[in-house]
Amino acid sequence: MKAAQTSFFDGGQRLQMTESIELTLQSLQAYGADHPHWGIAWSGGKDSSATLTVICWLIDSGRIAAPKTLTVFYADTRQELPPLAIAAQHIMDELVERGIRIEVVRAPLDKRFMVYILGRGVPPPNNNTLRWCTRQIKIDPMEQALRDRLGELDGNILMITGVRQGESAIRDRRIEMSCSKDGAECGQGWYQQVLPNAAGLRGRIATLAPLLHWRVCHVWEWLKHWATQPEFGDWSTATIADAYGGDEAEEINARTGCIGCPLAQEEKALENILRSPAWAYLAPLRGLKPLWRELREPQHRLKKAGIERLKDGSIAKNPQRMGPLTFAARTMALDRILEIQRTCNAAAQEQSRPMIDLINAEEEARIRELIAAETWPDGWDGDEPRADTVMPIVYQNGAVQPLLFVEDMR
Structure with missing residues (x-):
C-alpha cells in the first residue's frame, strides 16, 4: 500500500519534482519583490501553462507574496491547435474567477497570418529568406501590449516567461551565455534586467524564467496530475496533453506549433491530435x-x-x-x-x-x-x-x- 504524501515539500517519492518547485520558489523570492508589477507571457503551450499555473498556486498558497498587479498576456496567434486554444479559454475563465487581469494579445487585423497571406498576397513563410510569421503574429504584438500596459502603471514590471533549458539547442546556447547576467545564480531562473528586442522599454522591464531548470517530465507531471487537483488550483491543464500526444507526449518529447506550420518538415503535432478519436474529426x-x-x-x-x-x-x-x-x-x-x-x-x-x-x-x-x-x-x-x-x-x-x-x- 502506497504511503500518502503528507506535504507538497516533504520530498519522498517526488523529491526531484519538489526540488524543481523549490528552485522556482527561490527564483521568485529572489527577484519578485524588486518589481511591483508582474506580467506572465503565456502562449497556451505546455511550458508557459505550467509556469502560469505554478505561479498562481504559489501566490494562492501564500508561499510567495502577490505583486501589486499581475497581468497575464495571452499570445493569441489565431493559428493554435484546437485543443490548445480550447484549454487556453478554459484557463482564462479560471483566471477571471481569481480576479487576475488578462490581456489577449493579437496582431492587428491586416497582419494576422491568414489576412497577410490571402489579402495582401505575401507568400507563406519559409525557413530561408522569408520567416516573417513569429515576429509579426507573436513578438511584435506582445511588445506593443507591454508598452500599452506600462503606460498604465507606475514603476517597473517583471515579465515572466516559460523558457526552459533543453527546449531547443539554439535557445540553450543563448541561455548558457546569459545565465549569470545581472547577478542571477545558476538554477534561480534566467533573470535579465533588459527585455531582449524591446527598444524603449529599457529600465522599466526585466524578464525571469523561473522554470528554466525544469525537466520536461516535471512539466507533464504538473500539468496532468498536480495542477488539476483542487489543492494545487484545480486548473484545466489536462487537455493540454492532448495537443502533445496524450499519455505518450513525454515519451515522444512532443512540441507544437501553428496548425499546418509552413516551417515544420512534418506535421507531428496535428498527427498526435488526430490519433485521439475525440479529435479525429479535424483530419481535414x-x-x-x-x-x-x-x-x-x-x-x-x-x-x-x-x-x-x-x-x-x-x-x-x-x-x-x-x-x-x-x-x-x-x-x-x-x-x-x-x-x-x-x-x-x-x-x-x-x-x-x-x-x-x-x-x-x-x-x-x-x-x-x-x-x-x-x-x-x-x-x-x-x-x-x-x-x-x-x-x-x-x-x-x-x-x-x-x-x-x-x-x-x-
Missing part, C-alpha cells in the same frame, strides 16, 4: 500544409522581370526574384481553407465537438476587401509577369542571357 486540417507548399510554386506568384533598384538606390541581389501571390491563387487558397473549416465544423456539429475558425467572419471580409482593392505588398504593383513565365535571364550586373531555341519553347 491535414490539407493546410500542402496548400502552403503549393502557394510557393511559380504558377501562383509574380516575379521581377529585370534589374530592381531598392529604396536606398542599391540593386537587388536577385533581379528576377519571385514575389507575391496572384489574385487567382489567393482566391483559390481562401476557398480551400474555408472548405476545410466547413468540413471540420459539420463533423463537429454531428459529434457535439468544439468548432473551429481558421478564418473568422471579420478576417474573411477583410481578405476579400483587400483582394477587391487589388492590394500588393510594398515594392510590387501587379504588372510584373507571373513567375512561371519564361524570359531572358538578367544578372545583378545587368548582363542578360537571351533565350535559346525560342521556337521550340513556344
Whole structure:
C-alpha cells in the first residue's frame, strides 16, 4: 500500500519534482519583490501553462507574496491547435474567477497570418529568406501590449516567461551565455534586467524564467496530475496533453506549433491530435500544409522581370526574384481553407465537438476587401509577369542571357 504524501515539500517519492518547485520558489523570492508589477507571457503551450499555473498556486498558497498587479498576456496567434486554444479559454475563465487581469494579445487585423497571406498576397513563410510569421503574429504584438500596459502603471514590471533549458539547442546556447547576467545564480531562473528586442522599454522591464531548470517530465507531471487537483488550483491543464500526444507526449518529447506550420518538415503535432478519436474529426486540417507548399510554386506568384533598384538606390541581389501571390491563387487558397473549416465544423456539429475558425467572419471580409482593392505588398504593383513565365535571364550586373531555341519553347 502506497504511503500518502503528507506535504507538497516533504520530498519522498517526488523529491526531484519538489526540488524543481523549490528552485522556482527561490527564483521568485529572489527577484519578485524588486518589481511591483508582474506580467506572465503565456502562449497556451505546455511550458508557459505550467509556469502560469505554478505561479498562481504559489501566490494562492501564500508561499510567495502577490505583486501589486499581475497581468497575464495571452499570445493569441489565431493559428493554435484546437485543443490548445480550447484549454487556453478554459484557463482564462479560471483566471477571471481569481480576479487576475488578462490581456489577449493579437496582431492587428491586416497582419494576422491568414489576412497577410490571402489579402495582401505575401507568400507563406519559409525557413530561408522569408520567416516573417513569429515576429509579426507573436513578438511584435506582445511588445506593443507591454508598452500599452506600462503606460498604465507606475514603476517597473517583471515579465515572466516559460523558457526552459533543453527546449531547443539554439535557445540553450543563448541561455548558457546569459545565465549569470545581472547577478542571477545558476538554477534561480534566467533573470535579465533588459527585455531582449524591446527598444524603449529599457529600465522599466526585466524578464525571469523561473522554470528554466525544469525537466520536461516535471512539466507533464504538473500539468496532468498536480495542477488539476483542487489543492494545487484545480486548473484545466489536462487537455493540454492532448495537443502533445496524450499519455505518450513525454515519451515522444512532443512540441507544437501553428496548425499546418509552413516551417515544420512534418506535421507531428496535428498527427498526435488526430490519433485521439475525440479529435479525429479535424483530419481535414491535414490539407493546410500542402496548400502552403503549393502557394510557393511559380504558377501562383509574380516575379521581377529585370534589374530592381531598392529604396536606398542599391540593386537587388536577385533581379528576377519571385514575389507575391496572384489574385487567382489567393482566391483559390481562401476557398480551400474555408472548405476545410466547413468540413471540420459539420463533423463537429454531428459529434457535439468544439468548432473551429481558421478564418473568422471579420478576417474573411477583410481578405476579400483587400483582394477587391487589388492590394500588393510594398515594392510590387501587379504588372510584373507571373513567375512561371519564361524570359531572358538578367544578372545583378545587368548582363542578360537571351533565350535559346525560342521556337521550340513556344
